[in-house]
Amino acid sequence: MARFDRRGLPLSTSSDLAAGRYRDGIDLLLSAWPGAAEALEEAIAADPGFALAHAARARLHAVRAEPAQARARIAAAAEAAARRGTERERSHVDVLSLAISGQAARALERALAHAEAWPRDVLILSLPLGAFGLFAFSGMADHDQARVDLCERHARHFEADDWWFLTYRGWAHAENGAVGLGRDLTQRAFDLRGANANAVHALSHAMFEGGAGEEAERLIGGWLPGYDRTGTLHGHIAWHAALAALERGDAERALAIYAAHVQPSASAGMAVNVVSDTASLLWRLKAYGHRVPAGLWEAAASYAAPAFPQAGSAFIDVHMALLAAGTGDKAALEQRVAALTQMVEAGTLAAGPVVPAICRAALAFAEEDYAACARILEPVAAEVVRIGGSGAQREVVEDMLILALMRSGEAARAHALLDRRLHRRPSPRDTRWFSLLTA
Structure with missing residues (x-):
């Protein structure tokens, strides 16, 4: 009797237990819920030759930034798929293998082609989507x-x-x-x-x-206690509540959330989230004129340095620059900018020259050379989207530009940026800034 996944696609396993635990594991993986690893391990134990269970386990290792384990699991998946996988399953494994091995452009191309043939194969369809997806x-x-x-x-x-x-x-x-x-x-x-x-x-x-930041705070405040702290998005969802509190001007509340859920010692999230959440929230606090308690910048930077020692990932590079600027590590920032500039010249940095420009602007802002910061950022402002992530995450760069213009006496240009943003997304913080400019 054929076994199927949750959306009706056949599975190459003869074990009902393996199929059932695979379905559960995929649901948990796709909802970023604890228990996915255990469910998938049970599927593999019930049928060691079940290629898609190995592949999903590899994907989970990749999400958790465990590259060696991810490579081993995807190799096992490829071997199993070659023995008794269907065409879809072999393609599924191939796409994940490309993503896990860092061949992002080929993985995106293959994922889109796979989705055309098997659109309900949601683990593959998920790869181009999301704030950190292949797109x-x-x-x-x-x-x-x-x-x-x-x-x-x-x-x-x-x-x-x-x-x-x-x-x-x-x-x-x-x-x-x-x-x-x-x-x-x-x-x-x-x-x-x-x-x-x-x-x-x-x-x-x-x-x-x-x-609707206050609604987001209420949503998260009511929901987060039921989400285990080991969940990959626990710290990041808390970051959203801290961001909403900061937009209201409640720095004390934002810092309390940071201490309890977001800082590296409190979060079990993916490294990319921990680094970007800590860097951007601390940067916002300082840029908005609030005091950052002693040691927070240094703790965040100490976590980030071994996690992302090399330049080349645009989204992370920007946040590593914020940390370096925030801790006054000018040498590290300039070293990263030099490496990024070489990549731009060689054509190997997909996001292009906007990345080293943001990094240089962060240093200028930290050194209170606001005119230089604005001069660097304004020409590339429309290109910031290329670094990836979400609008909420990228807004830290727009904030930097608006504040740099305000503090360098360019009120008219800051006014124009704020006016556009208020029409797109009203917020109490922007309303306060707008009032300062029009007073």
């Missing part, structure tokens, strides 16, 4: 639109109550400017499956983009 980190300037296009192209293949698809379709729309539609879709996803960290995350983004 976001491709260096494309239009990756927000590309995610929407991908979701809409395949929407007909999913039921109206598919919580996973609703989550990512909604997030894609909210990030691309259709905030109302995005919020409606992500709310439906959350209503269907509350034990879904990705849905809460997407809904928080939609609320942020809609200027």
Whole structure:
């Protein structure tokens, strides 16, 4: 008797237990919920030759930044798929293998082709999506639109109550400017499956983009206690609440959330989240004029240095620059800028010259050379999207430019930027800044 995944695709296993635990593991993986590793290990124990269970375990290792384990698991998946996998399963493993081995451009190309043939193979369809997906980190300037296009192209293949698809379709729309539609879709996803960290995350983004920060705080405050601290998004979802508190001007509340959930010693999240969340929140606190307690910058930098010692990942490079500037490590920042500049000249940095420009601007801002900061950032402001991540994460760069203009006496240019942002996304912080400029 054939076994199937949650969306009706056949599975090459003769074990009911393996198929059932695989379905559970995929649900947990796609909802960023604890227990996925255990479920997938049970699937593999029930059928050691089950290729897709090995592949999903490899994906989970990759998410957790465990590259050696991910490579070993995907190799086992490839061997198993060659023995008794279907065409879909072999393609599935091949795509994941490319992603795990760092061949991002080829992985994106193959993932899109795979989705055309098997759109309901959601582990592969998920790879181009999200803030850290293959589209976001491709260096494309239009990756927000590309995610929407991908979701809409395949929407007909999913039921109206598919919580996973609703989550990512909604997030894609909210990030691309259709905030109302995005919020409606992500709310439906959350209503269907509350034990879904990705849905809460997407809904928080939609609320942020809609200027509903206090609603996001309430949502997260009520939901987060039920999400185990080992969950990969625990610290990052808490970061959203801290960001909303800071937008209200409540630095004390933001710092309390930071201490309890976000700082490296408190978070079990992915390194990319821990580094970006700590760097951007501390930077915002300092830039907005609040005191950062002693030791926080240094603790964040100490965590980040061994996690990302080399330049070349645009999103991380920007946040490593914020940490270096915040701790006064000018030598480390200049070394990273030099490496990034070489990559730009060699054509090997997908996001291009905007990355070293942001890093140089961060140093100028930290040294209070606001005119230089603005001079560096203004010409590349439209290209910041190329670093990937989300609008909420990238906004730290826009804040830097607005504050640099305000503090260097360029009130008219700061006013124009704030006016556009207030029309797009009203916030109490921007309203305060706008009042300062128009007083």
